[in-house]
Amino acid sequence: MPNHFVFNFGNHHWKNRSNSFLDIKISTIELHIRRNVSIQAGDKFIALQNEELDAVFTHFGSVEKIEKIKDDSIQELAFVFKIELRSEGKLQINNQLADFAYSLKRITNYLSPEKHFNRSYSNIDEFDFETIREGRIYIARTAFGRLINSMELTHRINFIRHYVSDDPEAFLVKDKNYIEAYNRLSNYIKIIIIQPARQLREAFSLFKEIVNYDQITEQTTFQKESENTLKVKADTISNQVEIVETFLNKHDTQNTLVSQEVDSKIEPNFLDYLETQVSSLESDQIFSNSKKFRELDWPIILS
Amino acid sequence: MPILETRSHISDLNQAIKDYSEFLADVNVWNNSKEPFGHIDGQTETNYIYEFYCLMRILKDLSQSYKIRFDVQENMFPKAPANKKGWSKFWLHDKETNTPLFQVCLGTRIHTELDENGATPDISFQLSEASDRPFPKDVVFILDAKYTIKSDQSLKMKELRNFGMVLIDLEVNKVEPGIIKFNEFKTITLNSLLTNCNAHHSKKAYTHERGFKQVGKFDVGEEFEVV
Numbered sequence: 001m002p003n004h005f006v007f008n009f010g011n012h013h014w015k016n017r018s019n020s021f022l023d024i025k026i027s028t029i030e031l032h033i034r035r036n037v038s039i040q041a042g043d044k045f046i047a048l049q050n051e052e053l054d055a056v057f058t059h060f061g062s063v064e065k066i067e068k069i070k071d072d073s074i075q076e077l078a079f080v081f082k083i084e085l086r087s088e089g090k091l092q093i094n095n096q097l098a099d100f101a102y103s104l105k106r107i108t109n110y111l112s113p114e115k116h117f118n119r120s121y122s123n124i125d126e127f128d129f130e131t132i133r134e135g136r137i138y139i140a141r142t143a144f145g146r147l148i149n150s151m152e153l154t155h156r157i158n159f160i161r162h163y164v165s166d167d168p169e170a171f172l173v174k175d176k177n178y179i180e181a182y183n184r185l186s187n188y189i190k191i192i193i194i195q196p197a198r199q200l201r202e203a204f205s206l207f208k209e210i211v212n213y214d215q216i217t218e219q220t221t222f223q224k225e226s227e228n229t230l231k232v233k234a235d236t237i238s239n240q241v242e243i244v245e246t247f248l249n250k251h252d253t254q255n256t257l258v259s260q261e262v263d264s265k266i267e268p269n270f271l272d273y274l275e276t277q278v279s280s281l282e283s284d285q286i287f288s289n290s291k292k293f294r295e296l297d298w299p300i301i302l303s
Numbered sequence: 304m305p306i307l308e309t310r311s312h313i314s315d316l317n318q319a320i321k322d323y324s325e326f327l328a329d330v331n332v333w334n335n336s337k338e339p340f341g342h343i344d345g346q347t348e349t350n351y352i353y354e355f356y357c358l359m360r361i362l363k364d365l366s367q368s369y370k371i372r373f374d375v376q377e378n379m380f381p382k383a384p385a386n387k388k389g390w391s392k393f394w395l396h397d398k399e400t401n402t403p404l405f406q407v408c409l410g411t412r413i414h415t416e417l418d419e420n421g422a423t424p425d426i427s428f429q430l431s432e433a434s435d436r437p438f439p440k441d442v443v444f445i446l447d448a449k450y451t452i453k454s455d456q457s458l459k460m461k462e463l464r465n466f467g468m469v470l471i472d473l474e475v476n477k478v479e480p481g482i483i484k485f486n487e488f489k490t491i492t493l494n495s496l497l498t499n500c501n502a503h504h505s506k507k508a509y510t511h512e513r514g515f516k517q518v519g520k521f522d523v524g525e526e527f528e529v530v
Contacts, residue, residue, distance in 0.1 A: 093310045093314055094313060094314050094317070135314075136313075137313050137314075137316075139313060139317065142320060143320050146320050146321060146324045147320070147323070149324075150324035150327045150331070151327060151328070151339075152331055152332050154339040155339055155341070158344070162452065188452075191452050191454060192342050192343070193330065193340065193341040193342075195342075196340070196341045196342050196352040196353065197330060197340075197341075198523040198524070199353055199355075199356035199523055200352050200355070200356070202356060202359075202523050203352075203358075203359040203360075206359035206360060206362070206363045210362050210363060210366060210371055210373070213373075220375075220379050220380070220391075221380070222333075222351060222355075222379065222380050222381070223381070223382060224382045224383055225381055225383060225385040233337075233338075234336075235335050235336050235338070236334065236335065239334045239335070240333060246330075247327070247329065247330040250322075250326045251326070270319070274320070277316060281313075283313060
């Protein structure tokens with residue numbers, strides 16, 4: 001059985017790559033390294049390279065031949081391996097490492113997934129290998145993870161508190177259901193953030209009608225009571241209303257994705273649209289059918 | 304056989320999630336303090352956006368019966384219950400004579416003889432001569448705002464009983480009906496509990512006896528109902 005690897009060719013231990021590296025069938029490269037390596041002929045690899053500022057999976061293939069050409073344990077980089085790689089295809093769509101933050105079992109650093117692949121080569125299992133090769137993204141887990149981690153810690157904890165209190169088993173059980181988790185999160189965002197956003201927008205508009213003096217209304221703030229007024233940060237309502245407007249426009253208007261597919265009578269907001277997608281995607285089932293995947297921790301950053 | 308989604312559709316979805324997350328990251332915190340924006344239940348300061356919304360709808364309605372003056376103070380509006388002194392409030396004046404009739408305060412503490420901390424109704428109508436340290440004798444009418452995540456449910460008996468107790472503590476459980484002249488909200492003849500969820504219909508007699516009404520579905524995009 002072959003092993004599966006991500007070769008990070010941006011790492012400085014890789015040297016002397018041949019011309020048209022990986023764009024031709026057989027390429028050669030050297031690995032200058034401190035330890036012996038476990039790579040063998042027949043192993044499968046995915047190439048990770050830096051394109052501008054992004055880490056991108058560029059090719060997949062197999063190790064044709066690996067040969068130790070130097071073994072000098074006195075020096076720091078004691079070993080040099082010459083490796084022949086057979087390129088079996090280019091990865092072109094869904095190939096950015098960041099896109100896979102919630103779709104690879106290996107990744108737990110959701111904000112900096114590249115940290116998991118910093119080394120010259122990293123072992124992955126066949127499932128993760130196929131995920132990258134096929135450009136599969138687990139939309140339900142990605143939607144859940146990205147949305148929850150884009151919120152402030154208090155919201156993340158508050159969401160968990162609600163989840164555990166409503167259905168402790170669903171949250172604490174090993175087997176996780178990301179469709180249900182996404183639906184709960186979507187509902188949380190609607191009631192805890194979006195409805196108050198609508199209330200603030202509406203209230204501010206009424207406030208301006210009632211007071212009718214822009215110099216005052218534009219500067220009106222909410223703040224906490226404190227002995228030390230210098231310490232208190234006041235929040236200007238008008239500034240927040242601007243942010244709210246931008247957000248609600250994004251949330252409420254049908255985006256191009258929606259209009260292509262959904263019955264024109266209903267105009268779902270983005271969260272509802274995503275809800276219908278998440279619960280019906282065939283491509284997600286490869287992930288939700290995997291026991292190992294279901295048993296991963298919730299991808300919620302708690303720091 | 305369902306067709307497996309195309310990779311480009313998945314790619315579009317992924318990008319749309321990424322874009323939406325960035326907007327969510329902006330809106331879920333306050334612009335300056337970076338405190339969470341929204342309704343974090345379980346903390347004392349949670350309800351203030353809904354309270355502000357309720358107050359503005361109420362004042363808009365009252366602007367047909369009264370002249371409204373904004374008494375702006377350095378501290379503007381409180382995120383959590385606060386003492387009255389130093390915070391902004393509104394005045395209701397007689398439209399014709401311009402005589403000040405009531406002060407309307409948001410989240411202001413009312414002290415009582417038995418408890419220095421008293422009670423903090425979300426919206427309190429106080430006599431025009433009320434001082435910056437109000438006691439029950441200064442208060443004529445109160446409204447409380449109750450925002451709940453379970454918006455399809457009804458107000459709980461516990462909440463109704465609790466509000467009834469606050470009215471007794473603040474000695475406003477026997478207000479003269481119609482002391483505040485509403486217009487669209489003219490059925491709000493008693494102190495009221497305003498909420499985004501439903502009123503508890505079967506407790507109508509109970510609440511009226513204790514001097515208040517329930518205003519259900521008081522929210523953006525909903526039809527309110529006074530019970």
